[in-house]
Amino acid sequence: TFLHNSDLIKHQRIHTGEIPYQCNQCDVTFTQNSNLIKHQRVHTGEKAYGCNECDIVFTWKGSLIIHKRTHTCEKPYQCKQCDMTFLQNSDIIxxxxxxxxxxxI
Structure with a gap:
């Protein structure tokens, strides 16, 4: 069950294959409008996510989250074989x- 009807509609697109949102600058399509809006930053160069510790700005929220770890020294990914820690999952891989x-790998 879904709390909101809009969530059900988004889910149903998995089964129907409906991809109703298309970028007007390239041929990329999306099942959700929010993903189209995020994608359009590629074309506009918009950088909506700024670090409150320094002047760096990012296009993607995920990039800001990873960057903030450089200020906090957080390294959430730990190697099970030697206990080294890393900022990003790709680094531990x-x-x-x-x-x-x-x-x-």
């Missing part, structure tokens, strides 16, 4: 290759 020798 790259690091884990040193233990496995696998270059395609």
């Amino acid at each position: 790259r690091h884990q290759r040193t233990h496995t020798g696998n270059k395609t």
Whole structure:
């Protein structure tokens, strides 16, 4: 069940394949208008997310979240084999290759 009818409609698009929102500057389409709005920043260059610790601004909220960890020294990703910690998930994945020798992880 869904609390809001709009959530049900978004969910139903998974099953129907409906993708009603298209960027007017390229051929990319989205199931939700909010994702289209975020995408359009690629074309406008808008940087809506500013760090309150320094003057850096970001296009994506996720980039700001990762950046803020440089100020707090938070490293939420910990290697289970050697206890090293990392800012981003992609960093720990790259690091884990040193233990496995696998270059395609």
